[in-house]
Structure formats: C-alpha cells, structure tokens
Amino acid sequence: MNAKQLSEQFREQILNASAASAPLQIRGSGSKDWYGEAPQGTLLDTRSYSGIIAYEPTELVITARCGTPLAEIEAALAECNQMLAFEPPHFGANATLGGMVASGIAGPARPAVGAVRDFVLGAVLMDGKGDVLHFGGQVMKNVAGYDVSRLLAGSLGTLGLILEISLKVLPRPVATATRRFSMSEAEAIRSLNTWGGLPLPISASCWHGGELTVRLAGAQAAVSSAEEKLGGDSIADAEEFWCDVREQKHAFFDQAFDAGSTLWRLSVPSVIAPLRLSGRSLLEWGGAQRWLVTTDAAEKVRAEVGAVGGHATFYRGDAALKKTVGAFQPLAPAVAKIHRNLKDAFDPAGIFNRGRMYSDF
Numbered sequence: 001m002n003a004k005q006l007s008e009q010f011r012e013q014i015l016n017a018s019a020a021s022a023p024l025q026i027r028g029s030g031s032k033d034w035y036g037e038a039p040q041g042t043l044l045d046t047r048s049y050s051g052i053i054a055y056e057p058t059e060l061v062i063t064a065r066c067g068t069p070l071a072e073i074e075a076a077l078a079e080c081n082q083m084l085a086f087e088p089p090h091f092g093a094n095a096t097l098g099g100m101v102a103s104g105i106a107g108p109a110r111p112a113v114g115a116v117r118d119f120v121l122g123a124v125l126m127d128g129k130g131d132v133l134h135f136g137g138q139v140m141k142n143v144a145g146y147d148v149s150r151l152l153a154g155s156l157g158t159l160g161l162i163l164e165i166s167l168k169v170l171p172r173p174v175a176t177a178t179r180r181f182s183m184s185e186a187e188a189i190r191s192l193n194t195w196g197g198l199p200l201p202i203s204a205s206c207w208h209g210g211e212l213t214v215r216l217a218g219a220q221a222a223v224s225s226a227e228e229k230l231g232g233d234s235i236a237d238a239e240e241f242w243c244d245v246r247e248q249k250h251a252f253f254d255q256a257f258d259a260g261s262t263l264w265r266l267s268v269p270s271v272i273a274p275l276r277l278s279g280r281s282l283l284e285w286g287g288a289q290r291w292l293v294t295t296d297a298a299e300k301v302r303a304e305v306g307a308v309g310g311h312a313t314f315y316r317g318d319a320a321l322k323k324t325v326g327a328f329q330p331l332a333p334a335v336a337k338i339h340r341n342l343k344d345a346f347d348p349a350g351i352f353n354r355g356r357m358y359s360d361f
Contacts, residue, residue, distance in 0.1 A: 006049050010161055011130040013044055018128050023354035026157040028067055028099040031092030035103055036156050036327045036356045046098050052076060063166040066098030073097060077169055085113040085170040089246045098162045104154025107246040108204035111285040117153035124164040128347035157353040159346040173217035179232035181212045185274045188212040189287045193271050196286050200226045206245050207283040208252050215242060252282040257293060262317035264301055266290040268310030275304055298325035328357060
C-alpha cells in the first residue's frame with residue numbers, strides 16, 4: 001500500500017472515530033507507551049507510513065514520514081557525518097520519528113544545542129476532521145500566531161496524527177572528550193554553573209554517586225584547551241556511558257526500585273541547591289534536569305520543586321499512584337485554557353490519545 005492509500009486509510013479511521021467520539025491510540029513501536037498517562041482507545045498504527053522523503057545534506061534538512069524508524073534516519077545521517085544533535089533516546093530498537101516528536105524527549109546534549117522543538121522546521125498533520133494541514137516554512141502560515149509544527153513536539157499525539165516531519169540536522173563534532181571529577185552534588189551544581197558562564201565547549205553533563213562526568217565537543221583546539229583548563233580524569237568507555245545515560249540504562253535507572261519508590265524527572269533552575277527530598281539523585285543538563293528515586297509523597301515532591309520555580313513529572317512507578325497524582329505537573333488555569341483551545345481546534349471530538357497528558361484532555 002502506497003503513502004496516499006495509507007493516508008486515506010488513516011483519514012477513514014479518524015472520521016469514523018470522530019463520528020462515534022471514540023478514542024484513538026496513535027502509536028508507532030510503542031517504545032514510549034509508559035510515558036505520560038496510560039494509552040487508551042483503538043490502535044492507529046503508524047509504522048507502515050514510513051520512509052525518508054527528502055534529505056539534502058548541504059541544506060542540513062531531512063524530511064521523513066512518522067513511522068520511519070529513528071535508527072534508519074540516524075544511519076542515513078551518519079553516512080554524511082551528520083546527526084540529530086539533541087540526541088533523542090530510543091527506549092527500544094524500533095522507535096519511530098513520530099514517537100520521537102510526539103514525546104519531545106531530548107538527550108544529554110539538550111542544554112548545549114536545544115530541545116526537539118528547536119529542530120522541527122515543518123510538519124504535516126491530519127486533524128480530527130481528516131484534513132491534512134501543512135505547517136512550518138513550507139506551505140501554510142501558522143494559525144493564531146502559534147508555531148504549530150513546534151507545538152507538536154511533546155504533545156503526545158493529542159493534537160492530531162503527525163504524518164511527516166522536517167528536521168534540522170547538524171554535522172558531527174570534529175572532536176569529543178569526556179572528563180570525570182569526584183565531587184558532591186552541591187559542588188557539582190556550583191561547578192557546572194561556573195563553567196556554564198565560561199567559553200567552554202561542554203555538550204553534556206551527568207552527576208551521580210559523588211562523580212561528575214562532563215563531555216566536551218567541538219573543534220579539536222577548543223576541546224584540548226578545555227581539557228587542560230578543567231582537568232579531571234578521562235574514561236575509557238565514554239561513548240557507552242553517554243548512550244546509557246541517554247537510553248536510561250545507566251546503573252541509576254537500572255537499579256530496582258525499593259517498594260513504594262517513584263522515579264521523578266525534575267525540571268528546576270540550574271543554580272538551585274540540592275533539594276530537600278529523600279532518595280537517590282542523578283543530575284543532567286548542567287543541574288537543570290534532576291532525576292529522583294524517592295518514597296516521598298507526590299505532594300511533597302511537587303511542592304518542593306514548585307517552591308523553587310520548577311515542575312515535577314511522574315516518570316515511572318506504581319500505575320495506580322500515577323493515575324491518582326497525574327504524570328505531569330498540573331497546569332495553571334491560563335495555560336490550561338490555551339491547551340484546551342488548541343485541542344478543541346485540532347481535535348474537536350477529543351479522539352486523539354485521549355487522557356495521555358491529562359485525564360480531562
């Protein structure tokens with residue numbers, strides 16, 4: 001079945017679901033089914049809608065269909081010594097482009113290069129009326145002042161079926177080096193924020209268990225100069241280490257949770273001192289992203305994080321508890337209204353990935 005036939009098949013399924021107000025579960029390989037609230041509804045499988053549509057290395061742009069495996073895209077880029085600079089995690093061998101954009105999850109390089117949304121140049125979306133809409137710099141001006149193609153990043157498929165995505169890609173760095181330092185969590189936060197104000201080519205950081213690991217990337221002269229300035233120890237398995245952090249195979253994530261423990265992703269200002277929460281921590285993104293495994297109550301975690309201007313996401317843990325407290329930080333009323341208006345505009349029958357972000361959304 002060709003792309004046009006598949007698109008018509010999707011349209012028919014969407015129209016039937018809209019008419020019946022029956023939820024649809026948009027899904028690729030399912031590698032991120034655990035993220036957010038539990039999926040519900042009839043499956044709309046995107047994997048058959050696959051393939052790289054256009055790739056022009058000299059223009060640093062690639063366009064592909066939603067069901068295209070991430071591995072296929074990364075292999076094509078690697079042949080031209082290019083990459084998805086935000087290092088999206090796969091969380092499974094068959095992760096797809098659509099799932100990458102819908103989840104909006106970036107890897108260790110996020111603070112150095114930007115988020116998934118920063119690399120989305122354009123998108124083709126099928127809405128709840130079965131209409132195919134083009135956003136970005138290609139065809140159609142974005143409505144209501146919103147950059148809709150970027151809004152799709154992290155939307156968890158709640159606005160519609162992402163058919164195609166155009167992404168900016170970047171050349172691989174000429175040189176990389178990883179250095180490791182022994183220091184406390186507080187010392188790591190202070191060091192990362194001090195280094196962040198200096199002209200150093202830091203592309204990733206990770207603190208856990210009394211060790212701070214920092215990756216440098218860029219021109220050889222810049223990397224060598226930074227190594228000399230920072231000091232620290234080199235590690236032999238640097239590439240494997242950063243892959244494990246990205247894919248959450250690091251020992252911190254791999255260790256079994258104690259009974260009643262929850263894994264939280266905390267987003268806070270990078271300068272904030274260690275939070276007054278119990279449990280085990282891992283810091284990324286210069287201290288701005290903090291992972292916490294704790295038995296503390298959800299209310300305490302969110303109150304502590306909210307008090308410093310951050311937010312907390314229930315990442316993994318007891319499914320019943322997640323359903324009770326919600327995967328994502330509750331939205332402020334004004335922000336919730338914007339979300340609701342966008343949802344109503346693109347999905348008036350409320351069929352797409354119902355409840356994946358919030359139970360009433």
